[in-house]
Amino acid sequence: MKYDIIVLGSGPGGYVTAIRASQLGFKTAIIEKESLGGICLNWGCIPTKALLKSAQVFDYLKHASDYGLTVSEFDKDFSAVIQRSRGVADGMSKGIQFLMKKNKIDVLEGTGKAKPGKKIDVTDQDGKTTEYSADHIIIATGARSRELPNLPQDGKKVIGYRQAMTLPEQPKSMIVVGSGAIGVEFAHFYNSMGTDVTIVEFMPNIVPVEDEDISKQMERSMKKAGVKIMTNSSVEKIDTSGNGVKATVKTAKGEEILEADILLSAVGIKSNIENIGLEEVGIATDRDKILVNAFYQTNVPGYYAIGDVVPGPALAHVASAEGITCVEKIAGLHVDAIDYGNIPGCTYATPEIASVGLTEKAAKEKGYELKIGKFPFSASGKASAAGTKDGFVKVIFDAKYGEWLGCHMIGAGVTDMIAEAVVARKLETTGHEIIKSIHPHPTMSEAIMEAAADAYGEVIHL
Ligand SMILES: Cc1cc2nc3c(=O)[nH]c(=O)nc-3n(C[C@H](O)[C@H](O)[C@H](O)COP(=O)(O)OP(=O)(O)OC[C@H]3O[C@@H](n4cnc5c(N)ncnc54)[C@H](O)[C@@H]3O)c2cc1C
Numbered sequence: 001m002k003y004d005i006i007v008l009g010s011g012p013g014g015y016v017t018a019i020r021a022s023q024l025g026f027k028t029a030i031i032e033k034e035s036l037g038g039i040c041l042n043w044g045c046i047p048t049k050a051l052l053k054s055a056q057v058f059d060y061l062k063h064a065s066d067y068g069l070t071v072s073e074f075d076k077d078f079s080a081v082i083q084r085s086r087g088v089a090d091g092m093s094k095g096i097q098f099l100m101k102k103n104k105i106d107v108l109e110g111t112g113k114a115k116p117g118k119k120i121d122v123t124d125q126d127g128k129t130t131e132y133s134a135d136h137i138i139i140a141t142g143a144r145s146r147e148l149p150n151l152p153q154d155g156k157k158v159i160g161y162r163q164a165m166t167l168p169e170q171p172k173s174m175i176v177v178g179s180g181a182i183g184v185e186f187a188h189f190y191n192s193m194g195t196d197v198t199i200v201e202f203m204p205n206i207v208p209v210e211d212e213d214i215s216k217q218m219e220r221s222m223k224k225a226g227v228k229i230m231t232n233s234s235v236e237k238i239d240t241s242g243n244g245v246k247a248t249v250k251t252a253k254g255e256e257i258l259e260a261d262i263l264l265s266a267v268g269i270k271s272n273i274e275n276i277g278l279e280e281v282g283i284a285t286d287r288d289k290i291l292v293n294a295f296y297q298t299n300v301p302g303y304y305a306i307g308d309v310v311p312g313p314a315l316a317h318v319a320s321a322e323g324i325t326c327v328e329k330i331a332g333l334h335v336d337a338i339d340y341g342n343i344p345g346c347t348y349a350t351p352e353i354a355s356v357g358l359t360e361k362a363a364k365e366k367g368y369e370l371k372i373g374k375f376p377f378s379a380s381g382k383a384s385a386a387g388t389k390d391g392f393v394k395v396i397f398d399a400k401y402g403e404w405l406g407c408h409m410i411g412a413g414v415t416d417m418i419a420e421a422v423v424a425r426k427l428e429t430t431g432h433e434i435i436k437s438i439h440p441h442p443t444m445s446e447a448i449m450e451a452a453a454d455a456y457g458e459v460i461h462l
Helices: 014-023 038-043 045-062 078-102 181-193 212-224 316-330 360-365 381-386 418-426 431-435 446-455
Strands: 002-008 028-032 106-109 111-115 119-123 129-139 143-145 173-177 196-200 228-230 234-239 245-251 254-260 262-265 269-271 303-305 345-347 352-357 370-376 392-398 404-411
Touching: 002 014, 002 316, 014 028, 014 078, 014 316, 038 045, 038 078, 045 078, 045 181, 111 129, 129 316, 173 181, 173 245, 173 254, 181 196, 181 212, 181 345, 196 254, 212 228, 212 352, 212 360, 212 392, 212 404, 245 262, 352 418, 360 370, 360 392, 360 404, 370 446, 392 431, 392 446, 404 418, 404 446, 431 446
Parallel strands: 002 028, 002 129, 028 106, 129 303, 173 196, 173 262, 196 228
Antiparallel strands: 111 119, 119 129, 143 269, 234 245, 245 254, 345 352, 352 404, 370 392, 392 404
16 A cells, blocks of 8 residues: 555546656556546547537538538537547546556545645545555646636536536537637537537637737637627626526626526636645645645645646646656656746637747737747648638747747647747747748648748748
């Protein structure tokens, strides 16, 4: 019952940590109360992308004639779409089971609760509690859908993301509150499937963390696709006593009442920090997050935390990177702290959004003198051939040294293109080096080279 490392929670933070720990020779166990793979594989990244793929195929069928094709009959089967998504998630979770076995990691099924003295209790489904101990306990319990006091989720008419990907029937209408990646992805999915969707966003722009040009383009694209968008607006109260949901929305012009079958609350996440023994062990928290140093050590020696339970962007790849950094440090390897300024963020709606680094506004606020380049996909041969001309690449360089400060993209497939900017920025690549790096033709990625060239007055295809 004694391990070198015990990881609490098996999301992309926990299971990746456990694998890396095992690779480094640590005797490792992982505790999970639900399904291996956590939110990302079971209720987040993966099942949503499966839903979005169905929406994309459906959209292609709707626009088949644009490609010279006649598809005389097609329809959607909402429950089959949901089933496919669940099947994909189950398959991924089974894959993690395989990886745990392959890496000789003990999976302890049950609810874990840390105790002082580097011990942890695991209570299984039958209520039986077993005590384990480890030299290092890594907390990776993740997060859940955040509930606002005026938007209590009943799981039926007012729902969070879990219900949004398992609805028994397709709603005719839906209000999506919040337009971060999760809200926008669901809004796009349901709109494509034929639901009448209205987004209500408190901030002046949708996808508010993105560069303003990206947000504006996304708003245009989503409106063109039929999504109604209310920015600078907030849902003040809801009434679920009738058939659907009546939402009172405060807008700049006064109050408006929206009615829909379902309201999806996508206003962020709440960390799972309750009942995991933090108080008993004396682990410090601040505003819903466990406090850690640059190598994920809490204030109590031997206890660490990574992923959505710690401050920083709540993203799967961040959770994984934090876990790897944490165990490599425990192993005594020379390891650099994570550069939180070089983390890519993606939204997988149509068009997709991908970005890394500073927005134009943030770069200006930091006092940089900028060289900005932009290349629209309407001028890209690949985009024209593919029929995906919506969107652009925007690059931001520091005028003085050529440092690549930010890359912001919106368009088809850009989520697969952003890694170029991440690697280049990690290697401290300058704008001119990007221009001189030959990109394959025809690809969407040429737009990055062209945008960089635009920043320096050397663009060819504009
Ligand atoms: C709808 C949606 C879409 C998303 N899409 C993306 C995306 O496309 N890309 C991206 O990067 N991120 C995405 N995310 C975010 C991503 O899912 C999270 O950032 C990521 O899962 C965090 O990983 P984690 O390991 O910290 O925690 P989680 O994945 O939340 O895993 C925590 C695990 O701990 C378990 N656990 C909690 N408490 C206990 C306990 N006491 N005992 C035992 N087990 C416990 C939970 O059951 C869970 O399995 C999405 C999130 C949502 C909700």
